[in-house]
Amino acid sequence: MLEVLRKFTLAESPSTEKAFADRCAEVIAAEWDKRGLRVNLIPQKARGSHIRIVWKPTELRSRGQLLVLGHYDTVYATGTLKKMPFRIAGGKAYGPGVFDMKAGIVQALFAFDALQQTKTHPGKQIVFLWTSDEEIGSESSRNLLESEARRSDAVFVLEPALGPKGLLKTARKGVGEAELIVHGKASHAGLAPEKGVNAVHELTLQIARICDWNDSRRGVSVNADVIKGGTRVNVIAEHARAQIDLRALRNSDMRALEEKLRNLKPILRGAKLEVRGGFSRVPMERNVSAALFARAKKLASQMGISLGEATAGGGSDGNLTAALGTPTLDGLGAVGDGAHSAHEHVVVKKMPERAAILAALLATS
Numbered sequence: 001m002l003e004v005l006r007k008f009t010l011a012e013s014p015s016t017e018k019a020f021a022d023r024c025a026e027v028i029a030a031e032w033d034k035r036g037l038r039v040n041l042i043p044q045k046a047r048g049s050h051i052r053i054v055w056k057p058t059e060l061r062s063r064g065q066l067l068v069l070g071h072y073d074t075v076y077a078t079g080t081l082k083k084m085p086f087r088i089a090g091g092k093a094y095g096p097g098v099f100d101m102k103a104g105i106v107q108a109l110f111a112f113d114a115l116q117q118t119k120t121h122p123g124k125q126i127v128f129l130w131t132s133d134e135e136i137g138s139e140s141s142r143n144l145l146e147s148e149a150r151r152s153d154a155v156f157v158l159e160p161a162l163g164p165k166g167l168l169k170t171a172r173k174g175v176g177e178a179e180l181i182v183h184g185k186a187s188h189a190g191l192a193p194e195k196g197v198n199a200v201h202e203l204t205l206q207i208a209r210i211c212d213w214n215d216s217r218r219g220v221s222v223n224a225d226v227i228k229g230g231t232r233v234n235v236i237a238e239h240a241r242a243q244i245d246l247r248a249l250r251n252s253d254m255r256a257l258e259e260k261l262r263n264l265k266p267i268l269r270g271a272k273l274e275v276r277g278g279f280s281r282v283p284m285e286r287n288v289s290a291a292l293f294a295r296a297k298k299l300a301s302q303m304g305i306s307l308g309e310a311t312a313g314g315g316s317d318g319n320l321t322a323a324l325g326t327p328t329l330d331g332l333g334a335v336g337d338g339a340h341s342a343h344e345h346v347v348v349k350k351m352p353e354r355a356a357i358l359a360a361l362l363a364t365s
């Protein structure tokens with residue numbers, strides 16, 4: 001497993017560098033190809049190819065499909081390997097993208113091997129889909145992964161597990177980004193302040209209002225994280241804008257939040273507001289994962305592994321498949337820490353364990 005992980009990691013694959021991502025896709029595809037599986041590389045204009053691998057059941061009567069989903073793109077620019085080489089130390093494997101989520105792809109590969117070697121034949125077709133742009137919002141892969149998820153009875157997402165205990169992610173917050181734009185009126189701050197409408201003032205008043213919508217108990221968070229406005233200190237600001245990060249655990253809260261944003265009214269006389277954007281990934285509510293999680297927990301306990309669950313604050317492609325109503329279990333990938341940071345790593349001895357859990361899930365679905 002480590003040898004394959006090393007190979008995948010050495011093929012650097014930032015979402016935004018197509019030539020490198022394409023090369024990585026070939027390296028990954030070759031491993032599946034070796035196993036005699038049907039591998040499709042689906043080329044993209046501006047991104048790396050998506051990889052679709054199909055395993056067909058021998059049983060002719062079999063029906064249905066299982067989707068094993070993940071991404072091979074990383075947030076690291078090419079050349080990162082020089083500062084952050086692939087290495088194994090103290091039972092951990094380090095390197096750019098190992099945890100998020102190349103080790104997950106390796107585990108899926110070995111889960112498949114385990115099924116083959118034990119002559120376990122899942123009753124359903126299995127599609128493994130490794131995409132190239134999850135880290136930048138899945139624009140080029142969204143249609144593809146949604147259409148596969150629609151055809152599937154379950155989706156297993158190989159994103160990293162949560163925390164050292166390897167918790168599965170049975171709920172994920174919905175994620176969005178909105179922009180609040182304020183149009184005011186410029187005027188000389190000294191000669192005619194009363195003729196201006198200060199867009200910066202209006203924006204700060206609106207942000208104070210928006211702050212009150214935070215509700216950590218319900219998992220709702222609203223954060224204006226980037227603001228811009230004004231031109232010069234003696235000119236009453238004509239324009240101001242804020243980019244706002246939106247998160248919610250429930251669909252109803254998400255809709256309420258969008259509604260409240262759209263209904264914002266100006267506070268200063270003469271100011272005008274414009275709201276753009278909203279949620280791009282809807283929440284993955286726990287009920288979409290509950291049955292799959294119960295089965296995973298039971299299968300794991302038969303192997304002497306205790307499996308827990310958690311809610312993730314970030315979104316993944318699991319949000320997209322869950323939104324279609326397809327049962328989705330996320331966080332099945334590697335156990336480790338430090339995603340998107342210099343100490344990103346996976347715990348080596350957990351890799352076969354996680355592969356075994358996935359194999360058992362595929363065999364019993």
Ligand SMILES: [Zn+2]
Pocket residue numbers: 071100101134159160316
């Ligand atoms: Zn990821």
